[in-house]
Amino acid sequence: FLAAPIAAPDTSQGTCPVRCVAKFLLQLSLFDASMHYRYPHVILTAAAVYVALWCTRADEARIAELLMDVALTCKLTADASDSQALTSDLCQELETMQLSSQAE
DSSP states (O other), rough: OSSSSSOOTTSSSTTTTHHHHHHHOOOOOTTSSHHHHOOOOHHHHHHHHHHHHHHTOOOOOHHHHHHHHHHHHHHSSGTTHHHHHHHHHHHHHHHHHHHHHHHH
């Protein structure tokens, strides 16, 4: 899915902050089944990685690569119609869930 690994070359994939945050967000999305199943898997994953990149203050080039990969992936599937809008909407929902989980 991603052209380049999310982790830096010297970082273990298991402890990469972006990977950990993205996995947390995906697991958090399971608490809202209607949100979790409303979106295609590629969009759900892309939104989780996007929010994780934002949370870890990744540079803009990494985020641009992710969005390019999503666009290319969605062109190859039936999900191509509104992939950018869906990703944006879901990013907002995941961010809200993350903030509310931190408040508890």
